[in-house]
Amino acid sequence: MQEFDAVEIFRGLAWEGPFPETAIDRAGDALEAGKVLYFPDLAFRLLPGEEMFLDDKVSDHSRKNVSFDPLTGQLGATALAGAEEKKLAAMLDRFGRQARALLVGLIPAYDIGLERARTSFRPVEIAGRPTSPRHDDTRLHVDAFPSRPMRGKRILRVFSNIAPDDTVRRWEVGEPFADFAEKFLPRLRRKLPGAAWFMERIGLTKGRRSAYDFLMLGLHDQGKLDTEYQRSAPRVKLAFPPGSTWIVYTDQVLHAAMSGRFALEQTFHLPNDRMLHPERTPLRVLERLSARALV
């Protein structure tokens, strides 16, 4: 795979449209084909006083990221309090609103059904961060989270590098989802009936896991734990410099975040049937490969 297949580049755009028709035509198709939409000159601008947040001391280091919940307005995992905490929450909220405007401006069909989930601030350097293999995001993976069943909903993320120096965020992206799934699916064991009910019942999951969720978690874990795959799998190296923004379906695009600090990220969830090309989604690919309904 070549870099020009992995990335679709958009120059000279603002956070809000109206955007040129040519950009709108390219964006939805490329994104759903599993490309990274890359905006090399779309910077998230800090307001006066916000530079103080470019310091890993804003994190309480209980988790990788500081997170903002747009439903409650609360920040999680921050060491800040009082007025400073409020100012950081406002900054993350502003990023989330700009991310939404960019997305629905470029893909107007997403306006209905797009759910804004958490916003995160990622101040801590990725390289050398101690983690277990399952939590190690420097290994190629598709996103799937144990406590959050998606039941076929998509995970779409908008990132900006806001590092104040020249620290690029380095990623690697892997082979197409279907190729990856075909390799690992035969290794996954079917879960016992009743397992999903039990996990929901004891509060391990928020809602019930579907067969789709079990498979996505299995792919996430088995892919990360396969050291030979991690060593030899095809990949393209990407470098996102400060002042750039990128959008990617992280449940579909195999990705590894290798190094970098000070990124903002907004997660969106979208129902599978809001896609321009529903047949390309991980849900439909896995249903074809396993010849059964998964949600």
Ligand code: SIN
């Ligand atoms: C990930 O989703 O694996 C991490 C992405 C990043 O923080 O750049």
Ligand code: FE
């Ligand atoms: Fe990830």
